[in-house]
Amino acid sequence: ETGVTQSPTHLIKTRGQQVTLRCSSQSGHNTVSWYQQALGQGPQFIFQYYREEENGRGNFPPRFSGLQFPNYSSELNVNALELDDSALYLCASSHDRGRRNTEAFFGQGTRLTVV
Amino acid sequence: GNSVTQMEGPVTLSEEAFLTINCTYTATGYPSLFWYVQYPGEGLQLLLKATKADDKGSNKGFEATYRKETTSFHLEKGSVQVSDSAVYFCALSLNGGYQKVTFGTGTKLQVIP
Numbered sequence: 219e220t221g222v223t224q225s226p227t228h229l230i231k232t233r234g235q236q237v238t239l240r241c242s243s244q245s246g247h248n249t250v251s252w253y254q255q256a257l258g259q260g261p262q263f264i265f266q267y268y269r270e271e272e273n274g275r276g277n278f279p280p281r282f283s284g285l286q287f288p289n290y291s292s293e294l295n296v297n298a299l300e301l302d303d304s305a306l307y308l309c310a311s312s313h314d315r316g317r318r319n320t321e322a323f324f325g326q327g328t329r330l331t332v333v
Numbered sequence: 334g335n336s337v338t339q340m341e342g343p344v345t346l347s348e349e350a351f352l353t354i355n356c357t358y359t360a361t362g363y364p365s366l367f368w369y370v371q372y373p374g375e376g377l378q379l380l381l382k383a384t385k386a387d388d389k390g391s392n393k394g395f396e397a398t399y400r401k402e403t404t405s406f407h408l409e410k411g412s413v414q415v416s417d418s419a420v421y422f423c424a425l426s427l428n429g430g431y432q433k434v435t436f437g438t439g440t441k442l443q444v445i446p
Contacts, residue, residue, distance in 0.1 A: 222376075251432045260337075260422050260436030261377070274433050308377065312431050322431035324377040 221245060222311050224325035231299050231332050239294045239328045243311030249273075250292040251322065252284060255306040267292055268314060296330075304332045335360045337437035339423045345443045346413050354408040354440045356397075356423035364425040366390075366399055366406040367434065371420045379431070380408075380421070413444045 221244035231237050243250050249268045253261035263276035267286035281297040290311070296303055306329050312322040340355040358364065368380040368390070381390030386401035395410045406423060423437040 249432055251434075253434075253436075258438075260424075260438045261434075263433055263435065266432050276433075310377075310432065314430055314432065320431070321379055322434075326376040 222309065222323050222325035224307075224309055224328050226328060227326070228329045229331070231330065233299055233301060233332055235299050236295065236297045237299060237330060239296075239307050239330070241292045241294070241309035241311070241325060243290045243292065243309075244323055247311040247313045247320070247323075248290050249312050249314040249322075250286055250290065251310045252292070252294045253308040253310065254278070254303075255308060255327070256302075257305070261308055264294070299332045301332050304330060306330075335364070335425060335427065335435045337423050337425055337435055339421075339437035339440055342420075342439070342441040343443055344440060345445065348415055348444055348446050349412045350444075352408070352410040352413045352417075352442065354421055354423075354442070356406045356408065356437060358404050358406065358423070358425050360404075360425055360427060360435075362427050364427050365430075366397070367424040367426070367431075368395070368397055368406070368408050369422040369424055369436070371422065371439070373419070377422070413442070415444045415446055418442055418444050 223242045251266040252264040255261040265275040270286045286292045306327040308327045310322040310324045313320040365384045367382045381392040383390040383399035389398045420439045
């Protein structure tokens with residue numbers, strides 16, 4: 219067990235709504251990344267948070283936003299949901315310290331379905 | 334941009350068969366290369382990694398060698414087991430760490446007894 223937990227595990231939302239997904243990082247980890255995995259595809263990098271600051275972003279629109287809290291847990295918010303946002307959302311945590319970084323551990327994901 | 338291309342699946346093998354899953358990459362700079370595995374109903378797990386040219390990553394009988402000249406990182410295992418049935422993802426990162434990873438589309442492996 220990696221210690222990275224995500225909630226909820228499954229979620230159904232209506233197009234146009236907003237959603238918040240949560241990730242509790244492994245103890246001692248200061249970095250969290252979020253990924254979107256569409257069905258049958260590989261995960262795509264959304265953004266990364268390091269010590270509460272966004273530290274890199276993939277090719278996702280601004281309606282995808284996030285937060286990292288002082289305890290290094292994190293939220294992913296998606297506004298104005300579209301059908302194509304239906305996917306498995308994964309978070310990964312690691313402890314980054316310059317060039318000496320620990321392995322990133324993934325949570326089991328939140329399955330979001332937009333109808 | 335950075336990208337990873339891996340062979341399409343599904344790949345179906347009999348137990349004890351030899352496995353190769355091809356992976357090639359395009360990257361600016363010198364990436365670290367990874368293979369991740371996703372077992373049914375579970376999250377992604379790091380299987381092995383290599384951080385520089387000619388490095389060989391290995392774990393649980395799986396191996397992959399970082400080939401800079403062919404920009405490849407093919408996954409191999411000499412004798413697969415039913416328990417190896419999973420989806421395998423080739424991936425890279427450019428920051429020297431394990432985050433901001435670019436993944437391939439995944440290859441589903443099914444091993445039959």
